[in-house]
Amino acid sequence: MIHENEVVMLLLGVGVLIFILTSRLRLKQLPSSNIITAAFYVAFASWVLTVLEGLFWEGLLNYLEHICYAVSSILLACWCWKVFGSKKEAM
Amino acid sequence: MHPHPAVILDIVTFLACLSALIILYKSSRCATQRGAQLLFTGLLVFTLLCYSFCLIIEWSGVTLRLDTLENLTGALVPMCWAFVFYAFHKSISEQSLRESEARFYELFDEAPIGYHELDTKGRITRVNQTELKMLGYTDEEMLGRPVWEFVIEEETSRQAVLDKLSGAIPPGQSFERTIRQKNGNTLAVLIEDRFLHDDAGNIIGIRSTIQNISKRKQTEETLAKEHNLLRTLIDNMPDNIFVKDTESRFVLCNIAIARSMGAATPDELLGKTDFDFYPKELAERYYADSQKVMQSGESLVGQEEPAIDAAGNRKWYSTTKVPLRYENGKIVGLVGISRDITERKQAEYDREQLMETLASKNKEFESILYVTSHDLRAPLVNIQGFSHELSLSCEQVRSAIADKKMAKNIDKKVGNALNKDIPEALGFITNSASRMESLLSGLLRLSRLGTAALRIEPLDMKTILADVTRSMEYQIKQAGATVRIESLPSCLGDASQINQVFTNILNNALKYLDDTRPGMIHIYAKKAKIGQNVYCVEDNGVGIAPEHQDKIFEIFYRLEPDKKSGEGLGLTIVKHILERHNGRIWVESEPGVGSKFFVSLPSI
Numbered sequence: 267m268i269h270e271n272e273v274v275m276l277l278l279g280v281g282v283l284i285f286i287l288t289s290r291l292r293l294k295q296l297p298s299s300n301i302i303t304a305a306f307y308v309a310f311a312s313w314v315l316t317v318l319e320g321l322f323w324e325g326l327l328n329y330l331e332h333i334c335y336a337v338s339s340i341l342l343a344c345w346c347w348k349v350f351g352s353k354k355e356a357m
Numbered sequence: 358m359h360p361h362p363a364v365i366l367d368i369v370t371f372l373a374c375l376s377a378l379i380i381l382y383k384s385s386r387c388a389t390q391r392g393a394q395l396l397f398t399g400l401l402v403f404t405l406l407c408y409s410f411c412l413i414i415e416w417s418g419v420t421l422r423l424d425t426l427e428n429l430t431g432a433l434v435p436m437c438w439a440f441v442f443y444a445f446h447k448s449i450s451e452q453s454l455r456e457s458e459a460r461f462y463e464l465f466d467e468a469p470i471g472y473h474e475l476d477t478k479g480r481i482t483r484v485n486q487t488e489l490k491m492l493g494y495t496d497e498e499m500l501g502r503p504v505w506e507f508v509i510e511e512e513t514s515r516q517a518v519l520d521k522l523s524g525a526i527p528p529g530q531s532f533e534r535t536i537r538q539k540n541g542n543t544l545a546v547l548i549e550d551r552f553l554h555d556d557a558g559n560i561i562g563i564r565s566t567i568q569n570i571s572k573r574k575q576t577e578e579t580l581a582k583e584h585n586l587l588r589t590l591i592d593n594m595p596d597n598i599f600v601k602d603t604e605s606r607f608v609l610c611n612i613a614i615a616r617s618m619g620a621a622t623p624d625e626l627l628g629k630t631d632f633d634f635y636p637k638e639l640a641e642r643y644y645a646d647s648q649k650v651m652q653s654g655e656s657l658v659g660q661e662e663p664a665i666d667a668a669g670n671r672k673w674y675s676t677t678k679v680p681l682r683y684e685n686g687k688i689v690g691l692v693g694i695s696r697d698i699t700e701r702k703q704a705e706y707d708r709e710q711l712m713e714t715l716a717s718k719n720k721e722f723e724s725i726l727y728v729t730s731h732d733l734r735a736p737l738v739n740i741q742g743f744s745h746e747l748s749l750s751c752e753q754v755r756s757a758i759a760d761k762k763m764a765k766n767i768d769k770k771v772g773n774a775l776n777k778d779i780p781e782a783l784g785f786i787t788n789s790a791s792r793m794e795s796l797l798s799g800l801l802r803l804s805r806l807g808t809a810a811l812r813i814e815p816l817d818m819k820t821i822l823a824d825v826t827r828s829m830e831y832q833i834k835q836a837g838a839t840v841r842i843e844s845l846p847s848c849l850g851d852a853s854q855i856n857q858v859f860t861n862i863l864n865n866a867l868k869y870l871d872d873t874r875p876g877m878i879h880i881y882a883k884k885a886k887i888g889q890n891v892y893c894v895e896d897n898g899v900g901i902a903p904e905h906q907d908k909i910f911e912i913f914y915r916l917e918p919d920k921k922s923g924e925g926l927g928l929t930i931v932k933h934i935l936e937r938h939n940g941r942i943w944v945e946s947e948p949g950v951g952s953k954f955f956v957s958l959p960s961i
Contacts (some may be wrong), residue, residue, distance in 0.1 A: 271432050278435035284441055293442065295449050306438055310432035336775035346377040353734065355816065 268320035272313070279313045282322065298348045305341035308334050364412065371408040395490060400437035406430045429652050434940045435684050471567035472548075474553065477508070477560065479503045479518040485643040488567055491546075493539035504565075509535040509543055510598070520704045521563060535958050538620065545574045592623075597695035600681060605630050605647045617697075619667025635665065649690050650678045661698065673702040714936065722928075724798070737790030743782035743789075750778045796913070801928045803912065806933045811851045813938075815961050818845035818892065821852065822880055823891065827860045838876030844851075848890045848958040854934045855958070856944075859894070862954050866896040868921055871949075883955065888941075891952050898950035909944065 286303060293299055308356065312334030319327035375542045378401045407430040465472060471488025473481050484499050492499075492507065499507070505514035514534060520526045522910070531549040538544055547570045553562040591598045597614035599607055610623040618634045620626050631640040644660065650657050657678040664672045674695040681690040754771050822842050826833065833840060840863070848855075863878065870876035885891040901909060901916065908914050911933045913925035928942075937940050939959055946952035 275432050278432065281440060282435055282439040285439065285446075289442070289446050292446055294451050296445055297454075300774055306442075309434070309438065329363060329366075332363040332370070335408075336369040336373065337364045337641065339370040339377070342401070343373040343380070344379040346380040351380045352385070 270319060272316045272320070276313045276317050279310045283310055298345055301341055301345040301348065305338045305345060308341060309338040312338065366410050367412055371412065373406045373407060374408070377401050378405070395544050400434065400441050403433045403437050404432050407434060471569075473499070473565055473567070475504055475506065475518065475522075475563045475565070477522055477562060479515070479522060481504065482562065491544065491567070491569055492536060498539070507536055509537055518563070521552075522560060524560065544569060545571045569581065596697075599626075599693045599695075600690060601647055602690040603651055603688070603899075605644050607638060614695070617664075617666050617672075639664065647678060647691055647693075647944075650680055651688050652678050654688060656680065659896075661702075667886050672697060672699045674698060717936070721912060736792045737787040743785040747779060747782040747786075750782065795924060799913070799924045803926060803930065803933065807929060808935075809854075811854070811937060813849050813851060815847055816850050816852055816855055817847055818855075818882075818890075822859060825856060827861060829860065829863055832864070832867050836870055836876050838870060838878055840878045840880070843879075843881035845880070845892060847961050849961060850938050850940075850958055854938070855935075858931045858934050858956060860932045862894045862956070865927055866894060866898060866952070866954075868923070869896075869898040869916070869952075871897065871899050871951075878959055885957065889957050890959055892956045892958070894956070895951065895953045897951040900950050900952055901944065901946040902948050906944055906946060910942070 283306075286306060290303075293303065296302065314351045315327045315331040315334060319331060367479045378398065381398060381401070384777040404814055410430065415587070459768075466486035468485060468487055471485060471491050473484040473488055476482050480501055480503055481499050484496055489496060489499070494507075494573055503515070505511050505517060508514040517526065517532075529549070529551060531547055533545060533547055536544045536546050547568045550563050550564050550565045552560050553564055555561045591611040592613075592745045594611060595613060597613040597617060598609075600609035602608050606628055607626040610626045612623060615621070615623045615626055618626065631643045634640075635643070646657060646660065655899055657676070660676050660678075664674050665673050665685050675698045676693060676695040678691050680688045682688050682691050700759075752776070757771050819842065822845065826840050859880075866878050867876070874897065877894045879893075881890040881893055881895075883893050893911075905916060909916065909927075910928045914929075915921065915923060935956065935958070940957045942957070943955050944952055945955070
């Protein structure tokens with residue numbers, strides 16, 4: 267069963283994805299931009315999986331969704347560590 | 358009870374977000390990115406909240422309100438992502454702009470040339486560090502002041518700036534000014550302007566670039582001095598100095614060569630070649646020499662070559678040509694120096710002529726000595742011998758008269774001496790004396806030829822030859838000959854002596870005509886080299902054997918002394934006269950056919 271809030275979340279995520287893709291050249295100037303954009307892509311994957319689990323393979327896709335959330339959070343933490351946690355001035 | 362794997366993953370997610378939040382807030386070195394930091398914090402907080410609700414729901418089974426909150430916070434997560442990336446994007450753009458501005462100001466201030474901008478009143482509104490350093494002022498001392506206050510030519514500058522700002526003068530052309538530095542010194546600068554326009558296209562000011570050209574000006578002045586020195590030097594050299602390019606075109610000349618080639622100034626020769634000034638043969642020769650020097654890279658030193666000056670006079674030059682090379686060794690032309698050696702060559706020619714004349718005179722003198730000693734000896738011996746004979750005859754007469762015993766036979770003895778011996782001896786003595794007188798007379802005439810003054814003038818040869826034939830009309834009739842005179846070109850000479858030349862030649866021709874055929878004498882002109890006329894007197898006489906042809910011009914030499922009268926002086930006199938006229942005589946003859954006497958004389 268598909269929840270409305272999940273579809274809304276996915277649509278918002280698509281908007282962000284389009285923005286990121288059109289601005290990718292400029293966003294590449296961010297320090298360690300690969301990590302943070304990867305974090306977003308994984309988060310986006312989790313939103314897609316959230317919607318898809320309402321249609322089929324609920325158990326498997328839910329499991330993958332949570333894995334994606336976890337990976338995305340870990341990547342965010344890594345990026346924060348790399349950018350703000352290291353001693354050199356970053357941004 | 359084992360926790361659900363999804364719960365473990367949510368715990369991992371929760372902890373990761375918490376760690377990120379702690380790292381973010383422990384960092385104090387990202388104040389410049391405060392906005393992005395706050396948004397990022399929001400993202401993490403909402404994510405944390407979302408997973409907190411998830412965990413609580415999982416563990417407590419409470420679903421009613423927390424489920425709603427979880428949905429709400431979950432929906433806010435992508436929005437937070439959006440804000441985060443937007444904030445990053447904006448901060449990057451602002452940073453790029455700041456960097457761009459910083460680069461612009463760095464370029465503006467650290468440019469190798471000075472910049473300043475003027476407003477519509479001509480006041481300085483912006484000036485870069487390079488110009489400030491160049492002039493020694495601070496920006497406070499320059500900003501707001503009219504630009505012409507810093508220029509030595511203040512009024513000119515003020516007028517020019519205001520004219521430009523009013524649109525009367527277009528900018529863009531560089532010009533030189535002298536700027537007053539703060540320390541009181543002056544500085545030569547090169548200024549170039551361009552207009553500043555607003556969006557509507559109105560002029561709102563001028564941006565000028567300023568370059569310090571003091572060193573360049575000093576270099577130019579030094580170069581100008583050196584150029585002036587070099588120019589003075591080469592223009593006052595009596596020798597011809599020139600530089601040619603690889604096409605043999607003049608690229609530098611001095612006054613001497615310009616004069617010799619008929620140009621008013623050296624500049625008239627520039628870009629031209631020898632073909633524009635000299636006859637083709639000479640120009641080709643010069644061109645070939647120049648090309649040889651440039652192609653071989655070897656200098657041509659002191660080559661003597663003929664030339665013709667602007668007035669058409671023949672000249673001789675001693676020319677040295679040296680290849681002109683760039684620093685890399687490539688030959689780009691040649692440098693030439695020519696010295697006028699016409700006088701030296703003329704002196705050499707005169708000396709050679711004198712030597713030839715001297716040799717000829719010596720030979721002639723030897724011949725005269727020989728002839729004089731030989732020919733005068735014969736009549737002297739006669740005189741001596743017959744004088745002795747006469748003396749003996751006189752002695753016989755005296756003794757016959759004195760001896761009375763002999764008185765009977767006196768008539769016989771004295772009569773023999775008086776009637777035969779004495780008259781015979783006296784006859785020989787008289788003949789010898791006449792011969793001696795004739796020889797001495799000939800020698801005297803010859804010697805007078807060498808000292809008589811010449812009156813050189815243009816001669817109408819047709820008239821001269823007509824006079825000669827008229828004066829010899831009797832001899833021509835006697836010889837039964839016909840004389841035909843063609844059209845003859847005029848020449849330079851002494852009229853009386855040239856008349857003598859042709860009289861003698863014609864006289865000889867008449868004397869040696871062949872009795873077996875009617876005499877024909879033909880006088881005509883022949884083609885000759887430049888500056889000379891050649892006249893030919895051709896006869897159909899007995900001709901001259903080859904072995905005599907060289908000797909007939911010697912003094913007292915006669916072909917047939919027994920048959921023909923004469924002293925053997927006619928052709929010798931002719932030769933002398935012609936040599937004094939810078940002319941000459943030669944003969945072509947064939948025995949039994951006739952002779953051709955050629956006379957060369959200077960043309961007009």
